Amino acid sequence: MKHYLRLLLCSILLLITVTGATFATETTTVSFNEAEIMQKYAEAMFPALEQFRVTLDAYWNNQRVGYGTFGWNSGPSITGTVLSPVLHAQGALSFAFRPSGFILLKTPDAGETVIADFVSQETLIETLINVLNRDFYMGFFALAAKGMTVTGTTILNGRPAYVLESDPTQPSPAEIMDFLFSNPVFAGLLPEDFDIASLDEFYPAEVESDLFPMTTVRSYIDMQDHIPLGFDQEAFDAMWREVNSLLVEQDGMTVPQPRISVDSIAVDAEGHISAITYSFTMDWPRSSLDMLNESPVAVETQTPEDDKMVLMVDMAIEITRNAGIYLPSYFAASVTMDFSDMEVPDNTALMLNPVQTHTVELVFEWDLERGVDNALVNNPKLLMAEMSWEAAREQLASRDYNGAVASLERLLSHAPTFMEGYVMLSTAYIFSGRNEQAAALLEMLIELLPPNPWLINNLAYVYVDAEINVERGLELILQLNEDLSGEMPAGITDTLAWALYKNGKIEEAEAAMRLTLERAAIEADEDEETATMYYHFAAILYAAGKYEEAKGAIVLALQEDEATAEMFELEKRIDAALTGVTQ
Numbered sequence: 001m002k003h004y005l006r007l008l009l010c011s012i013l014l015l016i017t018v019t020g021a022t023f024a025t026e027t028t029t030v031s032f033n034e035a036e037i038m039q040k041y042a043e044a045m046f047p048a049l050e051q052f053r054v055t056l057d058a059y060w061n062n063q064r065v066g067y068g069t070f071g072w073n074s075g076p077s078i079t080g081t082v083l084s085p086v087l088h089a090q091g092a093l094s095f096a097f098r099p100s101g102f103i104l105l106k107t108p109d110a111g112e113t114v115i116a117d118f119v120s121q122e123t124l125i126e127t128l129i130n131v132l133n134r135d136f137y138m139g140f141f142a143l144a145a146k147g148m149t150v151t152g153t154t155i156l157n158g159r160p161a162y163v164l165e166s167d168p169t170q171p172s173p174a175e176i177m178d179f180l181f182s183n184p185v186f187a188g189l190l191p192e193d194f195d196i197a198s199l200d201e202f203y204p205a206e207v208e209s210d211l212f213p214m215t216t217v218r219s220y221i222d223m224q225d226h227i228p229l230g231f232d233q234e235a236f237d238a239m240w241r242e243v244n245s246l247l248v249e250q251d252g253m254t255v256p257q258p259r260i261s262v263d264s265i266a267v268d269a270e271g272h273i274s275a276i277t278y279s280f281t282m283d284w285p286r287s288s289l290d291m292l293n294e295s296p297v298a299v300e301t302q303t304p305e306d307d308k309m310v311l312m313v314d315m316a317i318e319i320t321r322n323a324g325i326y327l328p329s330y331f332a333a334s335v336t337m338d339f340s341d342m343e344v345p346d347n348t349a350l351m352l353n354p355v356q357t358h359t360v361e362l363v364f365e366w367d368l369e370r371g372v373d374n375a376l377v378n379n380p381k382l383l384m385a386e387m388s389w390e391a392a393r394e395q396l397a398s399r400d401y402n403g404a405v406a407s408l409e410r411l412l413s414h415a416p417t418f419m420e421g422y423v424m425l426s427t428a429y430i431f432s433g434r435n436e437q438a439a440a441l442l443e444m445l446i447e448l449l450p451p452n453p454w455l456i457n458n459l460a461y462v463y464v465d466a467e468i469n470v471e472r473g474l475e476l477i478l479q480l481n482e483d484l485s486g487e488m489p490a491g492i493t494d495t496l497a498w499a500l501y502k503n504g505k506i507e508e509a510e511a512a513m514r515l516t517l518e519r520a521a522i523e524a525d526e527d528e529e530t531a532t533m534y535y536h537f538a539a540i541l542y543a544a545g546k547y548e549e550a551k552g553a554i555v556l557a558l559q560e561d562e563a564t565a566e567m568f569e570l571e572k573r574i575d576a577a578l579t580g581v582t583q
Contacts, residue, residue: 035145037162040226042141047325050074051371059361073371081373096376100389102415104382114385116411116418143179154220156229157265159273161220166239225273227319227326230262256282263316275329277318284311312336322366331362385414392424401432419449426458435466453492456480461495464502474499490519490533498536506543513537531560535567538574547577 053071057064066084076099083092091108098104103115148164155161217239219231237257259281268274313335320329336357388411395404408425412418422445429438442459449455456476463473477496481488488496497512516533534557541550554571557563 034148034150034164035142037150037164037221037226038141038145038148039138041221041228042138044226044326045228045319046137046141047327049368051368053367053370053372055365055367057361057363059359059363061359062361069373071370071372077372077377079373079376094373094376096373096379096382098377098382098386100386102382102386102389104376104379106376106379112379112381114382114415114418116385116389116415116421139179143175151218153223156220159229159265159267160223161229162223164219164221166217166219222273224271225321225326227273227276229265231260233259233261236260256284258282268321272321275318275320277316277330279314279316281314282312284313310336310338312338323368327364327366329364329366331360331364333360334358381414385411388414389421392421392428396424396428399431401428404428405432405434419445423455426455430458430462435462435468438462439466439468451483453480453484453488457492457495460499464495464499467502470499470502474503490516490523493519494533494536497540501536501540501543506540509540510544513540531557531563531567533557534560535564535570538567539570542570542574542577547574550574551578 049072051071051073053069055067055069057067059065064085066082068080068082070078070080072078076097078097079095081092081094094104094106096104101116105113105115147166149166150162151165152163153160154163217231217235220229221227222229240257261279263277263279264275265273265277266275313333315333316331317328318330319326334357336355338355388407392404392407392411395401395407405425405428408421408428412421412425415421422441426438426441426445429435429441439459439462442455442462446452446455446459457480460473460476460480463469463476477492477499480492481496484492493512493516497509497516500506500509500512513533513536517537520530520533534553538550538553538557541547541553551571551574554567554574557567558571
């Protein structure tokens with residue numbers, strides 16, 4: 001755990017402290033506002049795009065492996081079209097995410113399919129909104145400003161630049177981690193029971209200065225366009241070695257030294273930087289990969305200590321000015337694995353080719369005038385599914401169960417894999433009196449979905465209440481009671497009592513029903529269907545010959561809004577029993 005936290009914090013400190021390349025400079029001391037400079041830097045490098053459409057071409061080892069177009073508007077609507085010639089795809093795959101979470105997939109072969117599995121949590125859409133949350137980036141750079149001091153200006157490649165130096169007052173590791181994991185994107189990466197305060201165990205305040213000693217590192221921000229122009233590589237190297245000194249001293253690891261530089265700068269006729277290319281290089285000797293051996297898989301497959309493998313990573317990214325802001329236009333990465341000094345008798349491929357290099361290239365083209373593809377996001381089938389879902393929820397809330405059945409059946413004809421829609425349809429079937437259909441659907445859902453006590457409860461209730469198969473209903477609810485160790489909510493013990501009653505077990509049914517009402521009183525805030533429970537209680541008491549108590553129960557049932565014809569009929573029979581009149 002310590003290794004990974006150290007590396008994560010080291011990487012974050014790298015981002016906060018420097019971005020850029022190596023230059024020799026002369027500075028003059030002047031006074032500037034660090035927070036304002038960092039804010040302008042954030043505005044240039046992390047713009048608040050209201051909408052965009054970007055085309056992406058991807059290459060692997062100089063072969064085009066795919067391309068796609070992605071559109072986004074300020075809300076959660078997303079569209080895209082992707083094609084991969086390498087996979088011999090028969091045409092492009094298109095998709096659209098609606099704000100509700102409904103997704104359209106469109107292919108030449110399969111046609112149009114609506115997927116609705118994201119409706120309940122909308123995880124992917126929420127993640128995208130959080131990633132594109134400019135307030136987060138602005139907060140990040142405001143935090144970074146605490147670690148910077150502007151010491152003057154200089155000229156780099158003919159361009160005036162601010163000179164910033166790292167400062168001992170920079171954010172502590174605890175501050176950085178707390179800020180990062182307050183964002184939903186990063187918070188979702190932590191275990192639910194993880195407490196950020198527990199980081200003090202690894203990085204207590206009194207030794208933070210020893211863990212993260214700060215050699216002053218000088219970095220440069222362009223005064224006109226506010227993008228990074230470089231930093232002092234020699235000072236950065238010293239800082240990097242100091243930051244990682246404990247990994248070397250305590251764990252005997254070789255920590256790779258990153259090399260960051262600016263490869264080229266292009267300037268337009270107005271004097272703005274039109275494009276700038278950054279490069280990143282890091283060599284990983286065999287010993288620097290030892291931390292991977294901590295994983296159970298790696299321990300079984302690690303090579304002998306005298307084996308040597310070198311991993312070399314080279315990356316470059318070009319940032320291009322577009323409508324006054326800077327966006328990535330090109331990315332290239334080269335990964336070289338050198339197995340020359342390794343013993344590989346059982347691997348013919350490595351013997352023939354001990355040095356392997358693979359390259360990745362991405363080419364971006366941005367259109368800030370257009371966002372989503374309206375033809376996709378407003379697809380009739382997609383809109384119909386969304387509207388049917390909204391209608392069904394409103395109809396169930398207003399007890400228009402027949403209307404809900406129609407809406408849900410229409411929805412599922414467009415989104416046949418939407419499990420939550422089927423669950424809701426089973427409920428609508430029950431309340432609309434379509435018991436045979438409800439039972440068949442619930443049997444299917446219990447087979448397809450993870451164990452769900454309420455689905456089993458509903459199936460058992462349908463079987464006994466509609467007298468489709470009272471024995472099967474009792475069997476289901478008894479097994480559920482055993483699985484839950486008897487700790488069932490009132491809604492499920494009510495089904496147990498009713499199943500016992502329908503199977504002629506009156507005494508056991510009465511005991512279960514009294515327990516149901518006790519639990520319902522405790523769970524009153526959960527809006528249990530108390531009218532139905534009192535009706536069941538009255539029917540059971542009537543069967544037990546306890547007419548006075550049955551009368552009290554049926555009166556309570558009839559006071560509720562859910563009173564039914566069956567309840568009024570039971571009241572007549574109870575009254576007749578009390579007066580000695582046989583109906």
